[in-house]
Amino acid sequence: MPTSFSSRHIGPSAADTAAMLQTLGYTSLDALVDQVVPETIRQRTPLNLPPALSEEDALRRLKQLMSRNKAVRSFIGLGYHDTFTPPVIQRNILENPGWYTAYTPYQPEISQGRLEALINFQTMITDLTGLDVAGASLLDEGTACAEALTLAVAQKNGAKSVVVSDQCHPHNIAVVRTRMQALGILVQVVDIASWTSEDSDGIAAVLVQYPDTRGVIQDFEDLAARVHKAGALFVVSADLLALTVLRPPGEFGADICVGNSQRFGVPLGFGGPHAAFMAVKDALKRRMPGRLIGVSKDAAGNPAYRLSLQTREQHIRREKATSNICTAQVLLAVMASMYAVYHGPEGLKKIARRTHGAAVWLARELMLAGQEIVSDDFFDTLTVKVHSAHEVLKTAVLFGINLRKVDAHHVGVALDERVREEDLNSVLKAFGISKAQHPLTLANDAELNCSATFHRQSNFLTHPVFNRYHSETEMMRYLHRLESKDIALNRSMIPLGSCTMKLNAAAEMMPLSWPEVGGLHPFVPHDQSEGYRAMFTELENWLAECTGFDATSLQPNAGSQGEYAGLLAIKRFHEAQGQGHRDVCLIPTSAHGTNPASAVMCAFKVVPVACDDQGNISLADLKAKLAAHADKVAALMVTYPSTHGVFEESIVEICRLVHEQGGQVYMDGANMNAQVGLTSPGKIGADVCHLNLHKTFCIPHGGGGPGVGPICVAAHLKPYLPGHEMLEFHEGAVCSAPWGSASICTISWMYIAMMGPQLEQATKYAILNANYVAKKLASCFPTLYKGVNGLVAHECILDFRHFHQVTVEDVAKRLMDFGYHAPTMSWPVGGTLMIEPTESESLAELERFCSAMQCIHAEIEEIESGRISATDNPLKAAPHTAVFVMKNEWPHSYTREKAAFPLTWVKDGKYWPPVARVDNVYGDRNLICSCISVEEAAQ
Structure with a gap:
């Protein structure tokens, strides 16, 4: 019999469990849990889950x-396109626990790798959209559209409505309707070509798609001027790959540009996860939802990255917040940014031109066969007028491809970077064309075959990071360098x-x-996603069972x-x-x-x-x-x-x-x-x-x-x-x-x-581990809140407010010298640390963490008693970088060894923070949110 997964997932062994229970004074795990969970809500029947x-x-x-x-090539589009994830990115990011197990970068000193990758993402977005500031990603394109319009409503007092082009993607319109309806804001879905601003009182924003949902590229410069004259914001939802060759929205009047970075190397995944984006004019940066990464400096004066403008965070603004977005799609934003780093600006343009060239060839062949294309101005998506869209789609599936039914008499074909000659021939056959009249050449330098007014003239991705790592060797090493700067679960308990x-x-x-x-x-016919649907049904039922709902x-x-x-x-x-x-x-x-x-x-x-x-x-x-x-x-x-x-x-x-x-x-x-x-x-x-x-x-x-x-x-x-x-x-x-x-x-x-059903065991061990940590640290740091029996649930809040010379931030930074990420700091109570060890941590790891905290307590006691300086001590100077410890001149009264190796076990696989303590105030006062040179940062 193979070893059960639960014994791999749960950290403490049977012997460890007995020792921990003895420390807590209980004879069994059940006896402990019975004292923690009130009997009035206790569920005594096992979970009704499969073995x-x-x-x-x-x-x-x-x-x-x-x-x-069913494996069917989809040319459906609607903001979702097949893409090729470079194996160096798949193996070193998507499949790498050093990237996927890290936490949100609230502690910047141990998150410099992720933060650099995210500032690459922000730079990529600002460059491609032609706007001033971009965030570190949003949840998806529809949500980004809704967030942009919500920002506009908050910006304009007395706003009553927003205008949305009827040629936006349907799912974007649907999400916007949901969001605006809840706020009591009218959504006017209109033919944007005939919209006038005469009756524009109370309009907060106008949203358009670029290229639109039919694939048509429209000139929005005049529209932008009319929107601004009406006192509203102009919002553009754009295709990121198209922006490598098309005029960016910032150059034709957009105040906000949103979209999805999925086609930059992130798998379709039946709809997600993908990193959406938002870029804005400088005047709107403090109203942006979600994360914003900026450049600050550390205690040594060196450039360092951090989360900027954190006063926008919901735990501070609460009911005054204009968005509830408290996270991002970091892993996917990292992948998308590294796709741009790996290919560089020229590589991206080659991908775009090859995709566009295939669409141009396809359009010509369709028109030669008598088909009508909706517009001559397109990037990679064609809308074709047909007698019966249903018949074309049915035929397409027979040839192994999915197309989009726009309406009863129009079919959409959205090409992608993976398109091959056999795919294009299958598309032709779907339209009843047995053979192409001209040979196909899929070239990386295909000319842009649309009106000259749409051609991009401005440069983008000029920073060295996008022009340096184009060999796999260099890319692999760059990703490893960034990963090594961070603390993730593959290094230690978080x-x-x-x-x-x-x-x-x-x-x-x-x-x-x-x-x-x-x-x-995500929009394939139902019979092609039976596996996903069966998996969803099981997962939905299991989650309903776990929650006691229907x-x-x-x-x-x-x-x-x-x-x-x-x-x-x-x-x-x-x-x-x-x-x-x-x-x-x-x-x-x-x-x-x-x-x-x-x-x-x-x-x-x-x-x-x-x-x-x-x-x-x-x-x-x-x-x-x-x-x-x-x-x-x-x-x-x-x-x-x-x-x-x-x-x-x-x-x-x-x-x-x-x-x-x-x-x-x-x-x-x-x-x-x-x-x-x-x-x-x-x-x-x-x-x-x-x-x-x-x-x-x-x-x-x-x-x-x-x-x-x-x-x-x-x-x-x-x-x-x-x-x-x-x-x-x-x-x-x-x-x-x-x-x-x-x-x-x-x-x-x-x-x-x-x-x-052993999920119950995971819960019990989460409770055990939390109470063990609270007990081990009780003599150093009192637990602020306990249940009626003096126990905690799965986490404990340790109180530091009785110390006068040391703050919880000092403790958080000092933990980095031990190779640990800090617990949740000053929330929900200021001056505390909230610790949740989870069931996955072993007794050995809990002991290491507790020993680090006990060591820090001893240092605090030295400071509080006056035995060492209140200003010159290991906590105030933490974290200690390798460069600082190796300096010829040592400025502190304590030793280098105490700074870097406070306990013997720290020497084993020592983690060196890449930067010293980051100056948060400086970063907000001198907001820089895109890639700059070290020299620029120093200035």
């Missing part, structure tokens, strides 16, 4: 499922509270490289989107019940900042609920707020276990009180790693919850994305799950693809299939 499979058997079964997908950085097993990740997983277009939607492609979709379901439910006046959302003051931001996006009024001294929701304040707002209450948002890391005893009563008032209970699933198998949101009394599959269910964080945030709902909310034109329900799409980031759902499928 656990071995790694080999799970891979075999998933392979059988996904083999039911003990982030609330973020659940658990094992992302290799077996879970392997299917991502399968062509039957990565190769499907139905699941996998569409939301981030936790923030899950929050939004869950609240939107509640809003639509109330409206269907004739209770549309309910617009108050109660949110505990301890909640994650995305909670109030998501509520505002649904046009709810946020009413905070106080917490008591133990960190629990104040029942007295909740009752008062319920009474004060009476029949206006729409929902309560609650995290469970609480954000403070304890199982609140009153949760059942809390849910009852809200229901009695006619409201719904939304549960934030951020802490589901403490629930699965022991209790559930359904058992507790919630109506809907979102899950972070990139936390509890093992999708890796990818350096800050991708994620999946599905929602699970009780039966009465099932009709209000997100819809899509490809699904049974058409209304309420929250992202572009029907199943969001579909391909990475295979990771969670693998995890649950290999764990089966």
Whole structure:
């Protein structure tokens, strides 16, 4: 019998478990758990999941499922194109835990590799769009369109509507409709050619597609001027590859440009994950949603990268935030940026010209055969007028290709970089053309065959990084250098509270490289995606079982989107019940900042609920707020276990009180790693919850994305799950693809299939490990909040507020010298560290981490007692770089060895932070968000 996967996933061995329980004073793991989880919510029946499979058997079964997908070349387009992922990028990024297991770069000193890759991404986007500032990626193109229009609405006081071209991609229009409808903003979908700005009072923005959904390139310069005259913003959703040869939007008047970077080397994946982008004029940079990477300097005066303008973050702005986006698609943005680095500007132009040349040849052959092409100005997509689109598509499938039905009498053909002569011949046959009249030459230097006004004249990607690494040897070494600068899970435990950085097993990740997983277009005919659909059905049912609910939607492609979709379901439910006046959302003051931001996006009024001294929701304040707002209450948002890391005893009563008032209970699933198998949101009394599959269910964080945030709902909310034109329900799409980031759902499928009912064990060990860490560190750092039996759930908050000379930031930076990423810092309580070890960490690793914390405590005691200087000490100077430690002149009173090797085991595989402590204030005051030279940074 092969070793069970659960024994590989769970860190402590049987002997370790016994030792840890003895330290805690319990005779069994069940005895400990019984003291942590309140009996009133305890689930005693095993999870109704299939028996656990071995790694080999799970891979075999998933392979059988996904083999039911049909391998058909798709020329459907709509912003999704097949692409070739350079193997050097696939092997060294997509399949490399050094890249995919890293966390969001909140600690810049140990994230310089990712940050450099992301600033490459931002530079790529600003260069190609011709705008001033770009963010570090968004979730998908539809979401990016919606975010851009939301920005415009926030920019213009009194905005009542937005205008959207009817030639935008349908899924972009659908996501925009969902977002604007929730905000009470009218969406005018119009023929943009005939639109006038005469009745433009209250219009916030105009959105167009470039090239449009038919493939037509339009001249928008005059339109941009009219939009600006109306006092609105001009937003362009653009094709990134086309911008290598077409005039960039920034040059014809765009204020904002959005789009998708998928065709820069990122597999189709049946819709995701892919890194969308947003670029803006300089005046709008402080309103941009999501991440923004900037250049600052470190303590030695050297350039260093960091997250910039962090005052835009939701945990600070809360209900004043204009977006709930709190993450990005970092792993995919890194891949796309490295695609540009590897090919360089000339290589990208060759790919674009070859693709365009194939479209030009195809257009000529179609017209010679009597077919009518909608426009002479196109890049890689043709719309052909036909007698019956249905017949053409049916014939195309017989020849192994998918085309797009634009309407009953028009067919779209969107070519890509992988197009070959046999593909083009198949396209001709789909239109009834048996043989081409001219030979095909797929050339990398094909002339741009469209009006001269559309030709790009400006240079792009001139920075050396895009012109240096074009051999595989150099590219491989560059990627390794960047990876080596960062701390990821393949180096050490990442003990982030609330973020659940658990094992992302290799077996879970392997299917991502399968062509039957990565190769499907999201809009293929249903009979070509049977494998995906079968996998989705199983995963949806498993997640419903884990949450105690009736139905699941996998569409939301981030936790923030899950929050939004869950609240939107509640809003639509109330409206269907004739209770549309309910617009108050109660949110505990301890909640994650995305909670109030998501509520505002649904046009709810946020009413905070106080917490008591133990960190629990104040029942007295909740009752008062319920009474004060009476029949206006729409929902309560609650995290469970609480954000403070304890199982609140009153949760059942809390849910009852809200229901009695006619409201719904939304549960934030951020802490589901403490629930699965022991209790559930359904058992507790919630109506809907979102899950972070990139936390509890093992999708890796990818350096800050991708994620999946599905929602699970009780039966009465099932009709209000997100819809899509490809699904049974058409209304309420929250992202572009029907199943969001579909391909990475295979990771969670693998995890649950290999764990089966033993998921309960993972939860128990998460609780064990957290309590063990709290106990080991109790004499150094008191745990701020505990349950009624003096225990924590799956995480613990350590209090540092009693120290006067040292801050938690000092501790976070000092941990880097030990080779550790800091725990969650100063959230949800300032002056604390929140630690979540997860079930995946072994006793040996927990002991190493605790020894590092104990060593730091000893250093703090020396500082606090005055035995060493309050300004010249290892914490204030941390982290210590190799360059600094090796300097001839040593400026500190403590030794070099204490700086770099505070404990003996640190010498084994020592991690050297690449930069010293980064100056955050300097970076915000001197905002630089794209690649610059070292000399420019120094100036």
